[in-house]
Each structure stands twice: as C-alpha cells, then as structure tokens.
Amino acid sequence: MNSHHHQDIEWDALGAHREREAGLHAPALTQTMDWLRDLLRISGGGHTPVHRVLDIGSGPGVVTCLLARTFPDAEVVAVDRSPDILERVRSRAVAQGMADRVVTQLRELPSEFDSLCSADLIWSRNGVHHIGDQEAALHSLAASLRPGGLLAVAESGLPPRFLPRDIGMGRPGLQARLDAAAEDAFGEMRDQLPGSAGTVEDWPAMLARAGLIPSGTRSFFTDLPSPLGMSAREYLHTHLSRLRDQIGDRLDPEDRATLERLVDSDTCTGILGRPDAFYLTATTVHTARSCRSSV
Structure with missing residues (x-):
C-alpha cells in the first residue's frame, strides 16, 4: 500500500x-x-x-x-x-x-x-x-x-505453521527461527516506512x-493436515523462496543450507515432496x- x-x-x-x-x-x-x-x-x-x-x-x-x-x-x-x-x-x-x-x-x-x-x-x-x-x-x-x-x-493472528520441529535435516526448530528472523525483518520494515510511529x-x-x-x-x-495437495505445496514453495530472499542473510549457515534444501524442487527433502508438510494458521x-x- x-x-x-x-x-x-x-x-x-x-x-x-x-x-x-x-x-x-x-x-x-x-x-x-x-x-x-x-x-x-x-x-x-x-x-x-x-x-x-x-x-x-x-x-x-x-x-x-x-x-x-x-x-x-x-x-x-x-x-x-x-x-x-x-x-x-x-x-x-x-x-x-x-x-x-x-x-x-x-x-x-x-x-x-x-x-x-x-x-x-x-x-x-x-x-x-x-x-x-x-x-x-x-x-x-x-x-x-x-x-x-x-x-x-x-x-x-498466528503465523503459519507447516513443518514439524524436527524435519530430519539441520538443527531442529527451524520454523521457530524463521519466524523470529521474519519478525525482526518486519520490525525493520515498519521502522523504515515514511511517518513510522510506534504504537501498542x-x-x-x-x-x-x-x-x-x-x-x-x-x-x-x-x-490443512498432511499430506498436502500440490496447490498448498506450491504456495509453501513460493513462501519459503521469498523467505530465503528476504531473510536468508539473517540465518546462520546451517539454517540457510536447510532452507535451500527445502526450496530445492528436485529432491524428496524439498517442500514440494515432503510427506510431513502441513498448513495451519x-x-x-x-x-x-x-x-x-x-x-
């Protein structure tokens, strides 16, 4: 806007x-x-x-x-x-x-x-x-x-949840750290808006x-419980790709590597093929x- x-x-x-x-x-x-x-x-x-x-x-x-x-x-x-x-x-x-x-x-x-x-x-x-x-x-x-x-x-509201705590690669708890990084980026975006004013x-x-x-x-x-349909998986793939571009530099190397594997369309560990992906918000x-x- x-x-x-x-x-x-x-x-x-x-x-x-x-x-x-x-x-x-x-x-x-x-x-x-x-x-x-x-x-x-x-x-x-x-x-x-x-x-x-x-x-x-x-x-x-x-x-x-x-x-x-x-x-x-x-x-x-x-x-x-x-x-x-x-x-x-x-x-x-x-x-x-x-x-x-x-x-x-x-x-x-x-x-x-x-x-x-x-x-x-x-x-x-x-x-x-x-x-x-x-x-x-x-x-x-x-x-x-x-x-x-x-x-x-x-x-x-509540941010979307779509991954279990342990996804079998990288350090468990990735989604919580993605949420924290996104929250920090959101706060910086708000601070940079013209006329930005803090409020409770x-x-x-x-x-x-x-x-x-x-x-x-x-x-x-x-x-939407697992297994997700392809439309939901494609949405999450785009969502994670956008997160990678927006907050990837805020993550430690291990989490960045895990995020890259999640958006890899050619592996079964990617979000497009994972059987454990769900969507709750x-x-x-x-x-x-x-x-x-x-x-």
Whole structure:
C-alpha cells in the first residue's frame, strides 16, 4: 500500500502468490464474510443496508469478489496501488459475472486517503501494517465510513505453521527461527516506512481511538493436515523462496543450507515432496462500527 520498495515488487508473481494463498484460506474467508454479514444484522431480522464496500489493499480480487457475493446489493471497490494487480481484479470479476458491481481504484496510501469514496463496509487484510502511522490510517478509514458502517481489519493472528520441529535435516526448530528472523525483518520494515510511529497494537483500543465502537474480534483457522495437495505445496514453495530472499542473510549457515534444501524442487527433502508438510494458521479480524449520526 505504501510506496516503500514499490519498484522492487514483481506484481504478476505476487498476484499469483496471493491468489494461491486466498485459495488455501477460502473456507476461513467465507466464514469471515458470514460473520461480517451477521454483525451488520439489525433488530427485527434485517440488515444495515450495504450499498458500497471498500476492499483496501485488495490484491488480485479474491476477497473483493467474495465480498460482492456476500453483499449482492453493493458496489465493491477494490483499492490497490498496482495497475497490474487491479487488472487481475477486473479479470476475476468478469469471469465470475460481477463486472457490473466490482470496480477498481488505483490509490497510493496513505497519501491518497482523502480521495477514497465513502462506504458502508470497509475491509482491509494485512494492509494497515504497511502504513507508517497505523493509528492515523485507522482514523482515515473511519472517516470514510458512512453512519452505522463497519470497519473490519484483519491483522495479527498466528503465523503459519507447516513443518514439524524436527524435519530430519539441520538443527531442529527451524520454523521457530524463521519466524523470529521474519519478525525482526518486519520490525525493520515498519521502522523504515515514511511517518513510522510506534504504537501498542491493541487493535480494539486503536479502533476506539479512531472514534469507532468496537464490535467484536474473531479468529478464523485454516487447518490443512498432511499430506498436502500440490496447490498448498506450491504456495509453501513460493513462501519459503521469498523467505530465503528476504531473510536468508539473517540465518546462520546451517539454517540457510536447510532452507535451500527445502526450496530445492528436485529432491524428496524439498517442500514440494515432503510427506510431513502441513498448513495451519489463523487470521484475526477486528471490527468496529461508526457511531456518527446521519443527520
């Protein structure tokens, strides 16, 4: 969302990776959408009218189209900073017969927050943490909510687990060390963002300080036991390859060598062929309502 390292991103490869990831999470994402629809339910069995939805940092549009399916009377606006990614959104919407209700907006956030349209529901998954001042980002998103609208922010949760502690090569506990190195790299990325501001990441409290009324937090699990299907293995192969490129220099030589063996496509010890690979993760969604009067 922010322009940090914008020029270094291979958008087509990233789009394909995020599509595969969303496919793995499809059941959990469907449960999430059902929960959001229930949160918008009002007394008497009806629902708060949802005429426009914003998908902030939409990626290739998997969730955008899921939002359109969940809220069939709404226009759904995919907001992203990559023209290539937004082209994927449009292609997906056409393929799913939603081209008349799914539109795209090319935006650089946070600099173009003021140009966002208003909405009854705003969804952002792992997008706010790419903005230097997360609290200011939530204030800007809250300002785009219509009276009674709902803001849903998917942040934190649990990092994916996909390897046993002892994988039969290298020192046991590799995944924990990969997580620690990735956490350090993430912290450095946050520190380098323009306008970076530290904050205690108590998301319900942050949403309340943005002038909203917290309306619930839930976690949705994706649990794929071994043996994994090929789509999940290919996703993990890309994930590990990206980790190698991003944090490989933070690992000791033994762990780097083990990581190289995991991304080797030609050996049975690689992630594409291991019978012990699994995939377990949780996405946590924090929600809050606008209490602004429509008068």
